[in-house]
Amino acid sequence: MINCALCGSETRKFTEIQERIYYQCINCNGISLDFSFYLTDTQEKERYEIHNNDVTDPGYQNFVSPIVNAIARNYTPQQKGLDFGSGTGPVITTMLRKQGYDVTTYDPFFDPNPNALIQTYDYIACCEVMEHFHHPNKEFALLHSLLKENGTLYCKTYLYNSSINFNSWWYKNDPTHVFFYTEKTLQCIKSKFNFSKLIISDKLICFRR
Template structure:
């Protein structure tokens, strides 16, 4: 498997932060990966993504067993530090919960009220019309075709003083990118660094904490401290 670094050049605004210039980062077996020079996100060329039908077939192969202690420990890496920061009886949304909303159940066990949304498995959009004290998004961001739009949605859904809990495998070592298991999943099209999420938090006027590897907790202040709108990868206001 060959990794070939490309020239950095402005190929358009970043699909993650909506602002930074993007250049070719690497070509691996014919797949082109771009990187934002501002937020440091890396993403697959949009023209080389799987079609939605192929993505959905792969998603249906996921097995998220609520009775699996190992899977619960995995989700607790986000759930435990998040619960430590929540007020009792908070209301939340598990965004992109998958076929089995295990994390939502764990948070409910901790005394919180949790609704779920997933465009494939729980497509009812009614929860997206409400607002929440917290939002969780585990192993979802790497699949998003337009991440800037998702962050704009999170900003709209999250109440002032609320928490956004994110889990995705952080991209760390460039020299291992070609052989990285996370990259080799063709449904994974965007790769984040801790610095990426810190940049996004700063752009919103939020605070970002990294309690453990691959987990970020973003806190929205009680009073606005950042921009009043986001832009997506086309430069349009959201």
Template sequence: MICPLCQNLLSKEKDPEYYECGTCKALVKRKELWPDSIYEKSRYLEHNNDVTDERYQKFTSPITHYILKNFSPLDKGLDFGSGTGPVISSMLEQHNYIVKKYDPYFANFPDLLEEKYDYIFACEVVEHFYNPRAEFLKLKSLLKPEGALILMTLLYNGDLDFKNWRYRMDPTHVFIYQKETFQFIKDSMDFKKLIIDGRLIVLE
């Protein structure tokens, strides 16, 4: 199997379900275990994403706070992978921010992927990418010159018990990142800056 990010041949098995890439350090689920679109959508429909839930608002707040601090209501944003409960968009719109929503299952408006944005955010989305190289290059192409790609995902590190880690146990998580993986994305795709602050990752 070839790494879908760096195109390296995957040979090191992390466990029976995942490879660990020797180049970009990503943890890549074996392709034969990738869920199909019907199962994937059914899993997302199980998520109880209520935009008025204060716990959900708090969980997603790293992205919301970053945008409120670094962008103005005059800037144009894209909620990529908005899902069934676009809580970040809802919070930003309360502050008069302009946010468009795209999701391949729940807001499938491909014309939005032809526009340019000051910021794009994706909360708990990038671990579902089957082709992360193509996805990140596409997202970068949608950014204006000073734009930012703002993400939330859990990063793996060697101190974690991978076998029992909850992120690894989600059957829809096919591509898991380490810090080195995002450094590879920054360098290979010519982003100017990388910020990693816990679950918050920003590529400028």
């Protein structure tokens, strides 16, 4: 048995699919892939490189638009933002910069800029990234530390709930997806990292520092 990579609590075996074992935390309800099935850094990077992240693709732009629109509604171009996990095609950054926004990119594989992690930001975009976190306890602690007071962390991921048949859920099939969140998991993140507010909508998760 393993301890939860987010809250450190005890986990129980959740399911085994095609010899891949998943555990669920008895405290935060997060679901994690057994560490032994994680890809190596090289394998993970190779997987990301086959993604077709074309910043000019209308479908890709539409997919990230809930985050882009939320930032445009709540922040001005003069305020500083971070696109955390910007990937091979930083579409959020591209769209915001076209509107005059000041956005820094960071990605551990494609833009590992250490200077990006020694500043603080008014807002952080984290789109389809948190399900890739190998150490969500450390990653959310880092994200919280990078936010200015009253800053907002905008996340996008697919949440698991009991109405979903996990064994047939398409979202778990990506080998780089290693940690899955429920609404209770998000509430635990809010509490553990002292975020002042959490808003969960259909297409957007917002943590306010």
